[in-house]
Amino acid sequence: MYLPGxxxxxxxxxxxxxxxxxxxxxxxxxLFFLLAVFPWVCSSYLLSVISxxxxxIISVQGLNILTGYCGQISLGHAAFMGIGAYISAILVxxxxxxxxxxxxxxxxxAALIGLIFGLPxxxxxxxxxxxxxxxxxxxxIYIISHASGLTGGTAGIEAPRPMFxxxxxxxxxxxxxxxxxxxxxxxxxxxxxxxxxxGRNFVAIRDNDISAEMMGISLFRYKLLAFAIGCFYAGIAxxxxxxxxxxxxxxxxxxxxxxxxxGMLIVGGMGTAVGVFFGxxxxxxxxxxxxxxxxxxxxxxxxxxxxxxxxxxxxxxxxIIIFFLVYEPRGLAYRWGVVKAAFRIWPFPY
Amino acid sequence: MEKRSTLNSFVIVMVALVCIYINLNTFEAExxxxxVAWIADMTGPTADSVIPMLWGTQDWFKYVNQDLGxxxxxxxxxxxxxxxxxxxxxxxxxxxxxxxxxxCLIYCATTHINNAIAKKxxxxxxxxxxxxxxxxxxxxxxWCYSHSAGYGDQLGAFIDWALSKWTEKRPLRLGLIFMxxxxxxxxxxxxxxNYCKARGIEIVAEEPLPALATDVTxxxxxxxxxxxxxxxxxxxxxxxxIIARDxxxxxxxxxxxxxxNSVADQVVSVAGQNAAEGLMMMSWSNPWHGVVPEEMKxxxxxxxxxxxxYRPGEDPSKVGVGYFHGLMGSMITTKALKLASExxxxxxxxxxxxxGQGFDxxxxxxxxWDLIGPISYTPExxxxxxxxxxxxxxxxLAYSVTDWLRAPYLTKDQCLWSPHVKSGSxxxxxx
Numbered sequence: 001m002y003l004p005g006x007x008x009x010x011x012x013x014x015x016x017x018x019x020x021x022x023x024x025x026x027x028x029x030x031l032f033f034l035l036a037v038f039p040w041v042c043s044s045y046l047l048s049v050i051s052x053x054x055x056x057i058i059s060v061q062g063l064n065i066l067t068g069y070c071g072q073i074s075l076g077h078a079a080f081m082g083i084g085a086y087i088s089a090i091l092v093x094x095x096x097x098x099x100x101x102x103x104x105x106x107x108x109x110a111a112l113i114g115l116i117f118g119l120p121x122x123x124x125x126x127x128x129x130x131x132x133x134x135x136x137x138x139x140x141i142y143i144i145s146h147a148s149g150l151t152g153g154t155a156g157i158e159a160p161r162p163m164f165x166x167x168x169x170x171x172x173x174x175x176x177x178x179x180x181x182x183x184x185x186x187x188x189x190x191x192x193x194x195x196x197x198x199g200r201n202f203v204a205i206r207d208n209d210i211s212a213e214m215m216g217i218s219l220f221r222y223k224l225l226a227f228a229i230g231c232f233y234a235g236i237a238x239x240x241x242x243x244x245x246x247x248x249x250x251x252x253x254x255x256x257x258x259x260x261x262x263g264m265l266i267v268g269g270m271g272t273a274v275g276v277f278f279g280x281x282x283x284x285x286x287x288x289x290x291x292x293x294x295x296x297x298x299x300x301x302x303x304x305x306x307x308x309x310x311x312x313x314x315x316x317x318x319x320i321i322i323f324f325l326v327y328e329p330r331g332l333a334y335r336w337g338v339v340k341a342a343f344r345i346w347p348f349p350y
Numbered sequence: 351m352e353k354r355s356t357l358n359s360f361v362i363v364m365v366a367l368v369c370i371y372i373n374l375n376t377f378e379a380e381x382x383x384x385x386v387a388w389i390a391d392m393t394g395p396t397a398d399s400v401i402p403m404l405w406g407t408q409d410w411f412k413y414v415n416q417d418l419g420x421x422x423x424x425x426x427x428x429x430x431x432x433x434x435x436x437x438x439x440x441x442x443x444x445x446x447x448x449x450x451x452x453x454c455l456i457y458c459a460t461t462h463i464n465n466a467i468a469k470k471x472x473x474x475x476x477x478x479x480x481x482x483x484x485x486x487x488x489x490x491x492x493w494c495y496s497h498s499a500g501y502g503d504q505l506g507a508f509i510d511w512a513l514s515k516w517t518e519k520r521p522l523r524l525g526l527i528f529m530x531x532x533x534x535x536x537x538x539x540x541x542x543x544n545y546c547k548a549r550g551i552e553i554v555a556e557e558p559l560p561a562l563a564t565d566v567t568x569x570x571x572x573x574x575x576x577x578x579x580x581x582x583x584x585x586x587x588x589x590x591x592i593i594a595r596d597x598x599x600x601x602x603x604x605x606x607x608x609x610x611n612s613v614a615d616q617v618v619s620v621a622g623q624n625a626a627e628g629l630m631m632m633s634w635s636n637p638w639h640g641v642v643p644e645e646m647k648x649x650x651x652x653x654x655x656x657x658x659x660y661r662p663g664e665d666p667s668k669v670g671v672g673y674f675h676g677l678m679g680s681m682i683t684t685k686a687l688k689l690a691s692e693x694x695x696x697x698x699x700x701x702x703x704x705x706g707q708g709f710d711x712x713x714x715x716x717x718x719w720d721l722i723g724p725i726s727y728t729p730e731x732x733x734x735x736x737x738x739x740x741x742x743x744x745x746x747l748a749y750s751v752t753d754w755l756r757a758p759y760l761t762k763d764q765c766l767w768s769p770h771v772k773s774g775s776x777x778x779x780x781x
Binding site (some may be wrong): 044048049052145250252287295311312 | 531
């Protein structure tokens, strides 16, 4: 980790610290303060956008662990979110279990099912693994759609807002705080995971799985562990999503969402926890901006056609991903590191 | 000195002009502009149907604002956002629109988005208008209105008509084909299939199809073995055309009826005249394009001229029933606005007053340019009147098989109204 000039680690604890300097602490506290105050000053629309972004960050953090750290491509992440969502909804509505218990159950359930679909990763990788996880998506969604006695099928299932010490979190504001707390916690775990032995093993497998195996890293154990942890995150995100929407059906977990999660990783930077934030906020932000300017473009240029103006979002998002793949494959996180390094030595060029 | 005094004079004159301009605008803006919002699928699988709906709304309110001068000091602004058939985008747009205090009504044509926002609209006291009837939005009654009989009701109306023609002693054999998604399964969720059983129909085959299926020969062969007398399809016009084409291919020729999302000229152009021959479809409106000359009523000629005026660059043959939906919903909204304006001032027009003083007072509204049957709403029933037609295709052109039929009023577990089934409880009826 590059440290600012004049900052020295004199103890192991200092060396291991994520937040190392006073300005970094100040920035972090300011960020927490902003997050706490945000719902009181913004519109309900922005609040809903931020809530969706926060849930997406949790899901993409899981995908980052699986794909970014361990190199296992997964196109089934939306389906694993769906598993978590339905487990949580079923436990709450049909079994009468509290949300605070159904949430971890959703994560564990998604992790266990992720383990099963992660088994092909022991034999195949790259595009073939992507196709295997694509099949997992269709299998999961098919089961959800047709097990209507349990899941409500295509009509969907309710997932009421949770109670917290007798208060129902049914306002957007109260549920926002719940989502943000979990986003912070899950990001903290993901960041720390990368610094542990498990995380380093994941990276070794990503970089060269044959060398990793020769060094004594059990591919069987760590690939499955990556799937389990990644899907655990997806399950948690799914549960939060279900109770945010209050009604879910299979249409909430479309394949295109899983593909966009991979896109967010590419844009943000694979293999970094902060890259997930960049990718999700950037792409969701582009989507929000495109929704705003689409109708205005259609009004300004009637000959353009409303359909073309509206598809601006899809066009921009696809263009951005191609741009990043060609010109900045390491993503926004890398670019952010370069900018930070430049400011640290400013005004000197090197 | 001279230059400075000239400059000063120029600035003073400009400021005066700006002040006069602002004052003039202030004087003109005494009335009120309310907003109606469209959560529209401008991209995605249903874009072809929804874009014309938005056009219909935009054109109608342009006509109301410019040609009619608004409705008693109230003008209507149409805003929209693209939901791309995605639920999270639809909900995001709902948050955006619902936070605008001038938005009184939200149009949406997507079943799963309509279902999801129905409760929110009721809590936020914003009217919802479903161009495509969504079962969860329509019953139990909330703040959602429609002019279209539900998909379950359509199947019920078709069965009522088929049984009225049935002379054999054995039960009528029906095959069901539907898209394997919430839209396709509305015939189940909205009580249509239960109604068939209640009326003694034998459902001999049920074939769910993936939304993007391009060949359904296998499904049709399976169904052909059961020898249905009629086949009913719930899904999109594109897939309906595939079914017609593949049925012709394997010589499977029962009477096929499509639900009311299909448009005759679109089916003919996609399936081909030969494959489309003999097809029937439920229709919420009088057909417009690709029809026999006798079908073009004066109101529809007026609609065609209206379209040409406001969309001169567009090909009317490509528009289909979507433009009708947009027009119909907007005409009904205008009627509701007129009724509400009778008792409420312009500044008090909002979702609640538009509902109570407007929509709920609409009875037998027929000034819809021959597009649809009479529209009536009550506090218990927001479906609009349940009028449907069956349209057939002969030699590539559409014609009315029936006059306006009154569809039964069905929910998943109940028959609330039917000319044939008296009891409201399925438990007593369904075997």
